[in-house]
Amino acid sequence: MSNTVVLGVIGSDAHVVGITILEQAFSTAGFDVVNLGVQTSREEFAEAAVTHEADAVLVSSLYGHAEQDCRGFHEVLAEADVDAVTYIGGNLAVGQDDFERTRETFRALGFDRVFDSETDPEEAIAALRRDLEITPTEADRLTVSS
Amino acid sequence: MSNTVVLGVIGSDAHVVGITILEQAFSTAGFDVVNLGVQTSREEFAEAAVTHEADAVLVSSLYGHAEQDCRGFHEVLAEADVDAVTYIGGNLAVGQDDFERTRETFRALGFDRVFDSETDPEEAIAALRRDLEITPTEADRLTVSS
Amino acid sequence: MRRDERIPSDELRRIDEEIRESWPTGSAVDFEDAVAYHDSLPAHKRFADVLESADEPLLQPRAGVPRLDDQIELLAALHEDGEADLLPTTIDSYTRDNAYEKAQEGLETARETGDDALNGFPAVNHGVEGCRELIDAVDAPVEVRHGTPDARLLAAITFAGGFQSFEGGPISYNIPYTNCHGLAETIENWQFVDRLAGAYTERGVRINREPFGPLTGTLVPPSIAITIMLIEGLLAATQGVRSITLGYGQVGNVVQDVAALRALRELGEEYLPDAVVVTTVFHEWMGGFPPDEARANGVIGLGGLTAAIARPDKVITKSPQEFQGVPTTEANAAGLRTTRQVIDMAIEQEIDIDGIDEEQDLIERETHSLIEAVFDRGDGDLVRGTLEAFDSGALDVPFAPSDSAKGAVLPARDDDGRVRILEWGDLAVDDEIRAIHRARLAKRADTEGRDQSFRMVADDVDAISEGKLIGRPDTRGDV
Amino acid sequence: MRRDERIPSDELRRIDEEIRESWPTGSAVDFEDAVAYHDSLPAHKRFADVLESADEPLLQPRAGVPRLDDQIELLAALHEDGEADLLPTTIDSYTRDNAYEKAQEGLETARETGDDALNGFPAVNHGVEGCRELIDAVDAPVEVRHGTPDARLLAAITFAGGFQSFEGGPISYNIPYTNCHGLAETIENWQFVDRLAGAYTERGVRINREPFGPLTGTLVPPSIAITIMLIEGLLAATQGVRSITLGYGQVGNVVQDVAALRALRELGEEYLPDAVVVTTVFHEWMGGFPPDEARANGVIGLGGLTAAIARPDKVITKSPQEFQGVPTTEANAAGLRTTRQVIDMAIEQEIDIDGIDEEQDLIERETHSLIEAVFDRGDGDLVRGTLEAFDSGALDVPFAPSDSAKGAVLPARDDDGRVRILEWGDLAVDDEIRAIHRARLAKRADTEGRDQSFRMVADDVDAISEGKLIGRPDTRGDV
Numbered sequence A, B: 001m002s003n004t005v006v007l008g009v010i011g012s013d014a015h016v017v018g019i020t021i022l023e024q025a026f027s028t029a030g031f032d033v034v035n036l037g038v039q040t041s042r043e044e045f046a047e048a049a050v051t052h053e054a055d056a057v058l059v060s061s062l063y064g065h066a067e068q069d070c071r072g073f074h075e076v077l078a079e080a081d082v083d084a085v086t087y088i089g090g091n092l093a094v095g096q097d098d099f100e101r102t103r104e105t106f107r108a109l110g111f112d113r114v115f116d117s118e119t120d121p122e123e124a125i126a127a128l129r130r131d132l133e134i135t136p137t138e139a140d141r142l143t144v145s146s
Numbered sequence C, D: 001m002r003r004d005e006r007i008p009s010d011e012l013r014r015i016d017e018e019i020r021e022s023w024p025t026g027s028a029v030d031f032e033d034a035v036a037y038h039d040s041l042p043a044h045k046r047f048a049d050v051l052e053s054a055d056e057p058l059l060q061p062r063a064g065v066p067r068l069d070d071q072i073e074l075l076a077a078l079h080e081d082g083e084a085d086l087l088p089t090t091i092d093s094y095t096r097d098n099a100y101e102k103a104q105e106g107l108e109t110a111r112e113t114g115d116d117a118l119n120g121f122p123a124v125n126h127g128v129e130g131c132r133e134l135i136d137a138v139d140a141p142v143e144v145r146h147g148t149p150d151a152r153l154l155a156a157i158t159f160a161g162g163f164q165s166f167e168g169g170p171i172s173y174n175i176p177y178t179n180c181h182g183l184a185e186t187i188e189n190w191q192f193v194d195r196l197a198g199a200y201t202e203r204g205v206r207i208n209r210e211p212f213g214p215l216t217g218t219l220v221p222p223s224i225a226i227t228i229m230l231i232e233g234l235l236a237a238t239q240g241v242r243s244i245t246l247g248y249g250q251v252g253n254v255v256q257d258v259a260a261l262r263a264l265r266e267l268g269e270e271y272l273p274d275a276v277v278v279t280t281v282f283h284e285w286m287g288g289f290p291p292d293e294a295r296a297n298g299v300i301g302l303g304g305l306t307a308a309i310a311r312p313d314k315v316i317t318k319s320p321q322e323f324q325g326v327p328t329t330e331a332n333a334a335g336l337r338t339t340r341q342v343i344d345m346a347i348e349q350e351i352d353i354d355g356i357d358e359e360q361d362l363i364e365r366e367t368h369s370l371i372e373a374v375f376d377r378g379d380g381d382l383v384r385g386t387l388e389a390f391d392s393g394a395l396d397v398p399f400a401p402s403d404s405a406k407g408a409v410l411p412a413r414d415d416d417g418r419v420r421i422l423e424w425g426d427l428a429v430d431d432e433i434r435a436i437h438r439a440r441l442a443k444r445a446d447t448e449g450r451d452q453s454f455r456m457v458a459d460d461v462d463a464i465s466e467g468k469l470i471g472r473p474d475t476r477g478d479v
């Protein structure tokens, strides 16, 4: 069950702490993690997804420009024939947003799941296991609400 | 200019600190202050106003039952033939009230001026000087907004 | 006049019957049934046990609304959203005045209009059954908090109703709270309350009793507060109470507050009988708050930090809306969480501040002086000693609305912000101690270039609400 | 590669021209006119003077919105309602990337729709005139805060625009903020910025420079932060800067924070030339905040208290909405007032905590070791020393997104909550110091009954946002 996950921070965002934690959590959970680091472009995500035959692409954004940065993201993936589950998470809007509206915005952009910054990594792992139909484990019984 | 002011906390309210400060401030400002203390009834206010020929009756209430305690207050004063300026101040409603509404309530009950608990004693003194047409002094130039 | 002796059983029964007959809901009280009800409560609702076995300060808010279902909802919210460890039920002012009829009217108005026509929960009117409904519905221990000089019926009903902690005492719920009750009278009243708590205690239901430490909440010198805590603790112990929580209200100077809480605990252990389990409670600043929630949060934060250093067993929190009026549930819960965050961030840190021991010594010396004066004047009887001490001003409380205290003592802050005594009246402390206070206040007067006067006291009373600890002259200029 | 030498005047002019030509608004910059404009400003808008002459910590928030009128309104509100002493203008992320075209688009969208399409104020696009409109309109000194690796044009325009303080530095605005710029490159860029500030300084306009002390904001060991502050201070001094504010971000342990701020000031005085006026700035907790405003207020309160004890010259405040996103004006002002209240209540108190001196000694020893290693590696040149130190890992920053740092250092809290180093990489500190850290961390591991591992680091990263200082294993279980 060596599922591969491509992980990175999009745009010119340099908040690295979140993906550092995520990398460790997904690795511990048994995934192969390709961490592209901060300030990753759409194209770099697509390339890595192709190279590593990623099952999932995890995009992180904290600095408030996620929407601009993600416009066209799924088109770039499609052009590269990437057929992976896509998640995005972090502080996705500038200011004190209503998260439900934010979630809709990013769903409309093509993301399969949208997580806010209160998300515990375990939650995302449980969701991904479900989406990739990986044999359920203990952790899976956590509620997934994204 | 020895104007007499009757001061007290109405009802079963025992918050004494405010009137202690007020007593000192009005005395320093040159008024004769009759401090009836806490838990003063309507009747006690009226009696003292008569006995001391009060120019003003200052009612304090902090504990949130002012409205109940002041119903009929002006009728009692009228019966005793008290013709004094009446002020009330403190925390006049239970909970997080809108002060403008509270002010109207107490105006309707007959009070000439209604002060919230942010009132600086100097403000009340300036107002009283104005209402009693006492020669203006320095302090008078403070804005009165009650 | 009663002495400091345990009320005999027959006398207890006599008063109990009389009390229960004084208002219709009293008739539902049945001691045996009540003991059985308490025995049926799960461990996590046993107030004394939960409090005494905690290894971190437990948090408790203040809260009371007239209607039962609203009160249940309020407490549930404070427990869940506020993460309160212990819950309160604050009683309305009419009940405190034993004006149950008026409380009934208020309750009915509240029921009809939905408005909170009372400033608390009228437990007597809700009766034993109403109280038990509350205790059953909430998932933490609950204390009765009030301010009632004659709380005999309130105690009878709430104890039978399942409450296991009861705030107040003959001095602390008289002197700061009313001018209509003599001290001899409230001592008698509270001997009954304590004796009733003692009766439950004998049957294994350890009702926790909590004298109200902050008194008038306004610059109360620690030694005065502690002396009164010791007296009330001793009086309660005589009547058989075995779980006593001594209280203290924050003055805002960290060193003095930590020293006072330590002195409170030490002296409590020293003076109270061994059979009593002594715990302490720290009240976040009880004086005038800033008229601004952001600034109020600062006051609360400093309270939390003090608690993290002093580690009392319990902290009574304030809300950011303290200035304005009874807080919304959300604001009340917010005060709890702000406090929790500061305590939990600071409590594992070693924060040893210099000068705490010296300050504690001074507080203990003063307290010894005061409490021994009380004993002396009583000639072997604490009740008499207490009455004489207050009567003569040997013991006194600043800003007391009650004529039972001389109210001659006036406090002011020194240059470091610690509360000292400016006017002594006849307070029973020796010249050496007075000289220490005088020197400290002289230093402040010097710093400020003004005389020591009531002006200084008034400035100090307003200082925290105006954003500072010490009421310096220019502070006023700013406003 | 440049050396740590003052850029000659002709070279300064050359770069300056090149920079100003790189974007249309650059052409409005005129040095003489700018000096005259600065000279026309009233005393209370002179940043360095106001900061250096304050006798209490001054408060400054973070704030930036795209439109000029909104920014003016925002700053006015923070000054009046927030009682901020010093004001910020935070620059948007596109400008930080020198993507002025995108910033322009964002600004236009903002102007058309009223939405804040940028996360800050695009000062380059607003140009000299826009900046001066801002400086004229607000009634306090204003600093440019950003995170721009190549801030040359931003500096040219904002200095000419009347700003008298400029945050950042070649390391502190590179390593934590980007992975697209080499260190050699940012050192060159910042030499120009500092040289320009020095040119104004020579003309009597003392532009204040403030290296960004918190770095990645996440458990940065004090000695690492201080070393970088010293390097950036020295580099700036070489270029003629005479007002330097060294920064430090709260780690949450009061003793360590006070010790670090004292060490920062002492070492700043020790290492920087006498001609430089050194001040310090304390940033309230820069790591992950609790997702709850009430709890966030607790974090802010602890920051205020730390500031009251350590007395830095300036405090950069956080808002209770830090977790969620850019705060509303009200929340930003609230963070200021909460901090003010705590500082003003605590600052007159004598709060001397044990162990601060020892901790300060340790921090100073570590810092000496690190900075001397940098000097050694540079063989007389600080620029070279810095590059080699980062290259070899002799100097390193935890959680650095930039490849210019090894990022091999991993911090963790000890049993008292102080930040220690778990993984050293090639950090230039000797075994004796390492042994101290190791012993402290071993004690914690022991308390928790688990191994020292990345798990511990991850737990510590989340701890404050989850309500504690130390990421104990059971803390996670709670959540």
Ligand code: B12
Pocket: A012, A013, A014, A015, A016, A017, A018, A019, A021, A022, A058, A059, A060, A061, A062, A063, A064, A065, A087, A088, A089, A090, A091, A092, A093, A094, A095, A096, A115, A116, A117, A118, A119, A120, A121, A124, D090, D091, D093, D119, D120, D145, D146, D147, D176, D177, D178, D214, D215, D216, D217, D218, D286, D287, D288, D289, D290, D321, D322, D323, D324, D325, D326, D327, D399, D400, D401, D461, D462
């Ligand atoms: C530390 C920090 C910094 C550090 C970052 C150091 C570094 N290189 O990593 C510094 C100080 C350098 C910094 C800079 C900036 N920051 Co910053 N920063 C923070 C802060 C305080 C904590 C972030 C953090 O590390 N959290 C801890 C980690 C573990 O949590 P996390 O990042 O949220 O990640 C978790 C979850 O979000 C989730 N998650 C994240 N991504 C994903 C993706 C997926 C798929 C899933 C499932 C889950 C997931 O899981 C993660 C692990 O648990 C936050 C506010 C906060 N949260 O308290 C602001 C914050 C994110 N920063 C902000 C801003 C604006 C900036 C700047 C633009 C500020 C400025 N004006 O200078 C710059 C941007 C620089 C750049 N180019 O990116 C804003 C964003 C505003 C918005 N979105 O509306 C915030 C919210 C602060 C605020 N309230 O204004 N910042």
Ligand code: B12
Pocket: B012, B013, B014, B015, B016, B017, B018, B019, B021, B022, B058, B059, B060, B061, B062, B063, B064, B065, B087, B088, B089, B090, B091, B092, B093, B094, B095, B096, B115, B116, B117, B118, B119, B120, B121, B124, C090, C091, C093, C119, C120, C145, C146, C147, C176, C177, C178, C214, C215, C216, C217, C218, C286, C287, C288, C289, C290, C321, C322, C323, C324, C325, C326, C327, C399, C400, C401, C461, C462
């Ligand atoms: C100290 C205090 C106490 C002390 C009082 C000691 C004493 N005997 O004085 C103690 C602890 C005993 C206490 C008890 C109670 N309190 Co109390 N108390 C306070 C507190 C914290 C400060 C009051 C104070 O002394 N302020 C300082 C003085 C100088 O200011 P002041 O009283 O506001 O007076 C100034 C102005 O209001 C104005 N002013 C006042 N009156 C007048 C009149 C006129 C004519 C004018 C012009 C101006 C004016 O000028 C004064 C001088 O500057 C306030 C909250 C706060 N403000 O922060 C709550 C508060 C007033 N208390 C409250 C309550 C509910 C009670 C209790 C019922 C609580 C309880 N549940 O146990 C009991 C009531 C007991 C009783 N029978 O009265 C509520 C009132 C709620 C409401 N109105 O909605 C408050 C607002 C707290 C809260 N947020 O819930 N309290």
